[in-house]
């Protein structure tokens with residue numbers, strides 16, 4: 001019979017092996033297997049048939065298709081006017097967003113609200129979301145495989161909102177939607193085409209908090225947007 005000490009070491013060894021295996025599979029996170037029970041995802045036949053954002057949210061809010069689903073506190077779908085002319089798209093929820101289940105609610109969110117108000121709009125007028133609906137641990141950059149898995153949800157959101165303008169907040173969102181490695185600097189001050197919708201690129205509000213020198217160029221981006229938006233409205 002193994003001694004108590006040998007049994008204790010055996011338990012420790014098995015636990016270590018399990019954690020190494022989980023880290024290999026899911027990165028530096030602990031996989032919460034119990035969340036699997038929450039999955040009630042929409043069937044393949046129903047997919048793409050949601051008639052409203054609320055319906056889409058219900059279809060996907062239990063998603064565990066990538067490892068971020070296991071570490072999130074809240075699924076962060078999106079917020080705002082379901083018929084907005086303007087859609088702001090960031091990269092992923094941060095700590096505040098993960099805690100509250102709403103995109104852009106922390107300090108960066110407050111700055112985004114001011115940016116929106118600077119072009120005579122309100123947060124409730126526009127639609128705000130991210131490419132990823134779950135927070136990457138430690139606010140690391142989203143991985144391409146995570147964005148690839150999550151993008152169909154954003155595509156459906158865009159199809160339902162039908163915005164006239166998309167404003168990408170930051171390099172990651174811009175590079176991903178435009179499928180380019182070009183720098184943020186070279187993507188700004190241009191009007192891009194995203195499947196027939198005008199797309200403008202500006203700084204992420206969190207970057208503006210870190211580097212206030214970028215606030216002026218960000219204001220230039222928003223002035224360019226406002227001019228185009230006013231022209232569009234005048235012609236309709």
Ligand code: SF4
Pocket residue numbers: 063064065066067068069070132133134146149150
């Ligand atoms: S990030 Fe997107 S794909 Fe990954 S679990 Fe969350 S909703 Fe699903």
